[in-house]
Amino acid sequence: METPDCGILYLVATPIGNLADLSFRALDVLRQADCIAAEDTRHSRPLLEHYGIATPLLPLHEHNEDRTAPRLVERLLRGETIALISDAGTPLISDPGFPLVRLARQQGIRVIPIPGACALVAAISASGLPTDRFSFEGFPPRTSSARKSMLQSLADDPRTLIFYESSHRTLDFLKDLAEVFPAQRPVAIARELTKLYETIVNSTAGEAAALVAAGPHMQKGEFVILIAGADPAQAPRDSLTDEQQRVLGFLLEECSVKTAASLCARITGARRELAYQAALQLKRENDAG
Numbered sequence: 001m002e003t004p005d006c007g008i009l010y011l012v013a014t015p016i017g018n019l020a021d022l023s024f025r026a027l028d029v030l031r032q033a034d035c036i037a038a039e040d041t042r043h044s045r046p047l048l049e050h051y052g053i054a055t056p057l058l059p060l061h062e063h064n065e066d067r068t069a070p071r072l073v074e075r076l077l078r079g080e081t082i083a084l085i086s087d088a089g090t091p092l093i094s095d096p097g098f099p100l101v102r103l104a105r106q107q108g109i110r111v112i113p114i115p116g117a118c119a120l121v122a123a124i125s126a127s128g129l130p131t132d133r134f135s136f137e138g139f140p141p142r143t144s145s146a147r148k149s150m151l152q153s154l155a156d157d158p159r160t161l162i163f164y165e166s167s168h169r170t171l172d173f174l175k176d177l178a179e180v181f182p183a184q185r186p187v188a189i190a191r192e193l194t195k196l197y198e199t200i201v202n203s204t205a206g207e208a209a210a211l212v213a214a215g216p217h218m219q220k221g222e223f224v225i226l227i228a229g230a231d232p233a234q235a236p237r238d239s240l241t242d243e244q245q246r247v248l249g250f251l252l253e254e255c256s257v258k259t260a261a262s263l264c265a266r267i268t269g270a271r272r273e274l275a276y277q278a279a280l281q282l283k284r285e286n287d288a289g
């Protein structure tokens with residue numbers, strides 16, 4: 001039930017690079033609100049100045065939102081109109097605002113989204129990967145071991161997987177991806193969307209790290225990484241195919257278990273863990289005579 005006579009909380013999407021990606025409706029709301037709650041007021045000022053918006057700003061970020069949200073809800077209950085924006089894109093999408101929206105809705109306050117730019121939606125729509133089902137995974141864990149186990153848990157998911165990643169971790173993420181996912185799995189990298197150096201490239205789990213490493217500019221800017229889901233027609237195998245086993249056998253004659261497994265995964269598309277287990281087994285059999 002909405003509370004009559006109270007104000008409205010607007011969630012206003014702002015551009016993710018190109019300042020022109022702000023809707024007419026967003027402009028109206030930002031001009032007419034009693035205040036704008038912004039993730040970083042210094043960051044948002046140039047955008048607001050660009051559009052001649054003089055509405056008072058107040059900060060709402062991850063370090064103060066738990067104590068600021070109740071104060072904003074009080075203002076909304078008194079009848080004020082508040083617009084929430086983040087540094088870029090849609091508020092609450094890997095951005096602050098969840099405690100405020102939850103509390104506002106619990107209090108029966110009307111919450112109105114003003115849709116607009118969102119990096120994940122822009123990226124998947126242009127990626128060439130399936131869009132019928134997808135799973136937005138936000139930012140991956142920062143340590144390689146946590147990242148790999150997260151990737152492992154998603155390797156058989158049939159939905160397109162979407163990640164946000166910062167420029168200085170993108171290469172490490174793609175290296176981990178190559179170790180965990182089948183080498184042939186399609187990957188798309190969307191970089192600097194809506195900006196001057198916008199780049200959207202298609203690759204595979206096995207090749208994407210090399211592609212990013214090769215171009216120095218490919219390690220700069222903002223990234224969305226997309227991975228096609230597992231083919232549901234191919235149930236996850238729990239053993240190597242005969243061909244994969246044959247390739248692994250040759251590789252083991254020349255390399256260590258770890259290298260043979262890694263190369264086998266890259267060459268044949270076998271799951272790396274499966275190749276590793278098979279290589280261990282084969283080595284044991286070979287050693288036993």
Ligand code: SAM
Pocket residue numbers: 016017086088089090091092093094095117118119120163164165166190191192193194195222223224
């Ligand atoms: N709320 C934003 C949205 O709606 O997309 C996301 C905010 S999140 C803190 C920032 C991350 O979004 C970046 O690290 C990057 O992964 C992604 N991102 C934002 N702008 C982007 C752009 N122009 N091109 C590619 N990725 C972008």
